[in-house]
Every structure is written in structure tokens, then in C-alpha cells.
């Protein structure tokens with residue numbers, strides 16, 4: 035028996051099903067991916083989250099073999115597949131625009147890849163029926179795509195992708211075309227399906243809530259790199275950069291100069307007042323610039339007469355969003371902060387002078403980006 039390569043051992047011991055190593059890609063001299071590294075565990079649900087054009091689809095296409103990287107390697111189950119054809123990889127894709135074959139009925143659409151592989155009629159029938167059951171569309175075999183709703187078409191596209199039981203399923207905004215209610219339903223169904231089948235998902239979405247709800251880990255992408263890769267709690271509660279803080283859950287970004295800090299807390303001043311943030315081991319000294327991210331649900335407002343410390347401003351706007359009261363405060367330096375804290379006083383009206391403050395434990399120090 036031949037000796038196992040180190041990659042094969044990695045796949046076995048660490049249970050890494052997919053590894054991307056320093057993937058780089060340019061189109062017409064413009065860098066689109068600038069060194070992507072990723073280890074995906076078997077059965078993991080990984081989401082690529084990022085604004086339009088940041089390189090999500092290109093990353094997926096390189097994993098699937100539909101695009102070749104200029105540099106770097108794609109390793110699937112310990113085997114370097116960088117230069118393999120798509121059909122040699124045990125990977126299926128649900129594309130951004132989930133085109134079904136319009137002239138084929140549901141059964142033919144779902145069974146297509148098995149037919150190409152010359153599987154027997156009985157095998158195909160059984161596999162198609164199983165796949166339709168998984169997406170809860172049994173009995174739809176003879177329907178044509180134009181006789182289905184958008185959500186049903188989407189589920190057929192997913193059935194088509196899972197019918198030959200790929201090890202890794204690549205999904206490019208699979209729920210993007212659905213209305214909010216159906217999207218929420220499908221999120222739950224998809225997640226269930228993924229767990230039940232034990233398929234590894236690499237999933238793309240614009241929708242941060244979808245990413246936070248579904249993923250084991252999220253890669254926040256920006257300009258062709260992963261700006262942060264971690265669990266939902268990592269990117270939401272402990273964003274590393276102001277970009278991640280603002281992109282995932284739109285945090286308030288507050289700047290100042292460190293002054294009077296101690297071992298546990300960094301204190302800072304700016305032209306609107308003072309703020310505090312837990313130090314978390316950061317080596318910031320007095321006089322240095324400080325950038326802090328604070329979620330709007332942690333911003334408290336009180337009246338200047340209370341003598342509270344914080345940032346001085348004026349209530350600018352009051353609105354309801356998602357059942358929560360949202361108050362935007364214009365600060366004295368022209369920036370603004372948003373408070374949507376639970377139980378916030380609903381009596382504030384535009385024009386009221388307020389002090390914005392927060393629990394330093396709920397604030398994080400971030401790197402300023404852009």
C-alpha cells in the first residue's frame with residue numbers, strides 16, 4: 035500500500051474536507067481574490083458574507099472548478115483538485131440565478147445529472163423521489179418549472195443539487211429571490227436538510243441575519259480577502275474591524291483619544307465628551323487613537339441634568355424598526371449614534387438634549403478600516 039500524503043492525513047485526522055490555500059485571482063489585471071485561506075470541517079456550514087463584488091461567487095466557482103485560480107490550491111478530502119475538471123470533484127452548486135431547464139419537468143430536472151452518469155431508470159426514479167421528499171415537494175414530478183412558485187423552483191434547484199449526494203454543496207444566494215417569510219421558512223428547512231444529510235455547506239448570502247442564524251462560521255469578505263472568519267458570536271460580539279462591526283449588525287463606530295485608562299478599561303475623550311471600553315488585553319496607552327464599536331442595543335440615553343458621563347448630543351430622529359424603538363442622536367461633532375436599547379424611554383422627542391453612554395463591557399475596540 036502506498037504511503038498517505040500529508041494532505042490525506044490532514045483530511046483524516048483533522049476531518050478537514052476542504053482546504054483553500056492562498057487563493058488569488060485577477061480578471062483583466064484587477065485583483066478579485068487576494069489570498070484566501072480556509073479550512074472547512076466535514077459537515078460544517080460556512081457562510082461567505084460581504085457586499086456586492088467582494089469576490090464571493092468567484093471563490094465558490096474556484097471551489098467548484100468552474101474558474102481556475104491564478105495562484106493557490108484547492109484541496110478536497112486530502113486530494114489536490116486545483117487542476118481537476120468540475121465533474122471530477124464531489125461538489126455540487128446551486129447558482130445565484132437558479133435556472134432550471136425550462137423545457138424539462140421537475141423529475142427530468144432533478145434526475146438530469148444521474149441520467150448523464152448513465153444510472154438505471156429505477157435508480158434515478160428512486161433518487162429523484164428521495165430528493166423531492168427532502169425538499170417536501172413529493173408529487174410535483176410532472177410539473178414544468180413555469181408551473182411552480184419561486185420558492186418551489188428554488189427547492190427543486192436544491193433537490194437537483196443534492197440528488198447525487200455531493201460531499202460539499204455550494205450555494206450562491208439560494209434564497210435571494212424569495213420574500214421574507216418564505217426565506218425564513220426555507221432557512222430552517224435548509225439547515226435541517228444540511229444536518230440530516232451531513233453535507234458540508236458553503237453558502238453565500240447578502241443577508242447578515244441569515245448568515246448569523248444558519249452558519250457554524252462566517253467569513254466576512256471585503257475586497258477579495260476574509261476580513262474576519264469566526265462564529266456568529268465572534269463576528270457580531272467581537273468584530274475585529276470597524277468594517278465588520280458596521281457590516282454585521284450595523285454598530286456605532288466612535289472615535290477618540292485615550293485618556294485616564296487603567297488595566298481593565300480604556301477611557302477616551304473626544305469633542306463630545308467621554309467614553310469607556312473594556313480593554314481586553316489591548317496595549318493602548320494614553321494619547322493614542324481609539325476606535326470603539328457599540329451595538330445600538332447597548333446605547334443608553336439620559337438627560338444632561340442627570341450628570342451622567344458620555345457623549346453629548348441631540349435627538350435627531352425617532353422611528354420604529356422591527357418592533358423596536360430606534361432613536362438617532364446627532365452628536366456635537368456632526369457624527370451620530372443610534373440607540374435601540376430594550377426599554378428605552380419612548381418620551382424623547384427630536385430636539386431633546388441627551389447624553390449617550392454604554393456599559394464598557396458591551397463595547398469593543400476595533401481596527402479602523404477604509
Ligand SMILES: Nc1ncnc2c1ncn2[C@@H]1O[C@H](COP(=O)(O)OP(=O)(O)OP(=O)(O)O)[C@@H](O)[C@H]1O
Nearest residue numbers: 061062066084085086087088089090091092093130
Ligand atoms: N469572468 C469575469 N470577468 C471579469 N470580471 C469578473 C468576472 N467574474 C467576476 N468578475 C469581477 O470580479 C469581482 C467579484 O465578482 P463576484 O461575482 O465574485 O462578486 P460577488 O461577491 O459574488 O458579488 P455579488 O454579491 O454581487 O454576487 C467583480 O468586480 C466582478 O465584476
Ligand SMILES: [Mg+2]
Nearest residue numbers: 090091092130
Ligand atoms: Mg455573487
